[in-house]
Amino acid sequence: MPEFQAPVGTRDVLPPESARWERLVALFADRVGRAGYGLVISPMFEDVGVFERVGESTDVVRKEMYELEDKGGRRLALRPEGTASIVRAWIQHRSTLPFKAWYVAPNFRYERPQAGRYRQHHQLGIEALGTDDPDLDVEVVALASSLYRDIGLSRVRLLLNSLGDGTCRPGYLELLRSYLEEGQEQLCDEHKAGALDNPLRVLDCKRPACVRATADAPRMVDHLCDECAAHFARVQAGLGTLGIGFDIEPRLVRGLDYYTRTTFEFQAPALEAAQNGIGGGGRYDGLAEALGGPPTPGIGFGIGVERLLLACDAESVFPAPEFLVDVFVVDTTGGEVAVRVTHALREAGVRSDRSFGDRSMKSQFKVADRSGADLAVVVGPDERARGVAKVQSLRGGGEEEVELEHLAAHVKRRLRP
Numbered sequence: 432m433p434e435f436q437a438p439v440g441t442r443d444v445l446p447p448e449s450a451r452w453e454r455l456v457a458l459f460a461d462r463v464g465r466a467g468y469g470l471v472i473s474p475m476f477e478d479v480g481v482f483e484r485v486g487e488s489t490d491v492v493r494k495e496m497y498e499l500e501d502k503g504g505r506r507l508a509l510r511p512e513g514t515a516s517i518v519r520a521w522i523q524h525r526s527t528l529p530f531k532a533w534y535v536a537p538n539f540r541y542e543r544p545q546a547g548r549y550r551q552h553h554q555l556g557i558e559a560l561g562t563d564d565p566d567l568d569v570e571v572v573a574l575a576s577s578l579y580r581d582i583g584l585s586r587v588r589l590l591l592n593s594l595g596d597g598t599c600r601p602g603y604l605e606l607l608r609s610y611l612e613e614g615q616e617q618l619c620d621e622h623k624a625g626a627l628d629n630p631l632r633v634l635d636c637k638r639p640a641c642v643r644a645t646a647d648a649p650r651m652v653d654h655l656c657d658e659c660a661a662h663f664a665r666v667q668a669g670l671g672t673l674g675i676g677f678d679i680e681p682r683l684v685r686g687l688d689y690y691t692r693t694t695f696e697f698q699a700p701a702l703e704a705a706q707n708g709i710g711g712g713g714r715y716d717g718l719a720e721a722l723g724g725p726p727t728p729g730i731g732f733g734i735g736v737e738r739l740l741l742a743c744d745a746e747s748v749f750p751a752p753e754f755l756v757d758v759f760v761v762d763t764t765g766g767e768v769a770v771r772v773t774h775a776l777r778e779a780g781v782r783s784d785r786s787f788g789d790r791s792m793k794s795q796f797k798v799a800d801r802s803g804a805d806l807a808v809v810v811g812p813d814e815r816a817r818g819v820a821k822v823q824s825l826r827g828g829g830e831e832e833v834e835l836e837h838l839a840a841h842v843k844r845r846l847r848p
């Protein structure tokens with residue numbers, strides 16, 4: 432075992448697996464770019480207050496955050512999630528509204544590592560600030576939904592809920608509190624004590640005791656004020672118009688404190704229930720104000736890259752490309768031709784590689800076979816003297832002699848007839 436290994440709960444992503452990440456990010460950037468979202472890169476750490484402000488009662492902030500003090504005595508936290516950072520950045524720079532941002536970024540949570548649950552995970556996300564129009568909720572949900580379709584996932588469930596707002600939620604929380612108070616003894620050990628401080632967390636609890644005890648608990652969706660009810664109805668109608676199926680899940684409260692109104696989660700039933708959330712998000716109309724900015728509504732989502740790829744494995748879609756190059760250059764004249772030919776092929780857009788060091792033809796062909804390339808370009812002393820190369824299929828098939836100046840065009844034709 433090597434002396435140093437990646438820290439517990441983190442993973443190295445190496446080729447060819449990493450090529451899936453490249454493709455995924457490119458697909459996502461293209462899809463959300465078409466909808467007017469621009470890339471935002473924010474620091475991996477923030478003043479700890481940025482996150483404390485948005486999740487005081489959540490595990491993500493209370494129990495799992497990586498906190499540190501730098502040499503200047505500043506209290507910092509590694510980002511446990513992306514939304515608070517993006518809103519902080521918007522408040523700082525006050526870009527024009529609507530502000531539409533996308534990101535791909537690592538997040539850090541001190542969780543118990545298991546398949547699909549890591550201490551460093553990555554999210555692809557968007558955040559849109561500046562309007563509480565329910566059509567934006569539809570746009571945001573539709574963009575996530577389209578990405579799942581783009582990569583070929585077909586068994587994704589969308590759960591939808593509304594958490595109300597400052598008008599209707601306080602009354603609902605009182606109702607829920609009284610309900611929980613009556614059945615407090617039936618709750619799980621963790622929530623027997625703390626249930627009344629943050630009753631929504633009990634709805635989020637997956638332990639059988641809490642699930643049983645809250646089966647008939649009052650539901651937020653039944654106690655929305657008129658504005659929230661109208662907003663929620665419009666979101667559902669919009670999703671219907673786009674043909675996006677969903678289930679209303681009144682227990683869906685999500686693990687962060689900032690949510691208001693629309694919340695949603697995408698689940699992959701092919702994964703274990705505890706880690707089957709492959710993306711989620713919602714509205715956070717009070718977040719900008721909570722972070723010291725002007726009242727500015729917003730909505731977004733985060734998709735967990737690692738979990739998304741696990742879901743792809745479970746459905747056998749979006750495989751890692753087996754091989755990285757199409758052409759392998761074999762040069763038995765000392766390598767000088769390979770330098771020129773490989774460079775010219777790459778300049779012409781052909782994915783090509785070669786071996787290094789003075790190797791025999793046999794050993795170069797071994798590497799060529801392992802590379803997965805379709806074609807070998809072979810140059811020996813005789814070919815070099817005549818300014819030609821042999822182009823040979825590595826998967827059975829013929830061999831042709833081609834003048835070096837026409838090589839790139841010839842290879843391109845053979846790769847994509």
Ligand code: HAM
Nearest residue numbers: 512514548549552708709710711712713731732733735
């Ligand atoms: P979240 O639900 O905490 O929301 O995380 C979003 C997604 O990140 C999850 O659905 C899951 O796929 C993935 N994820 C979370 N924790 C882990 C972990 N420990 N290991 C692997 N994957 C994980 C947020 O973070 C919000 N910022 C989303 C959002 C954006 N809401 C509004 N805008």
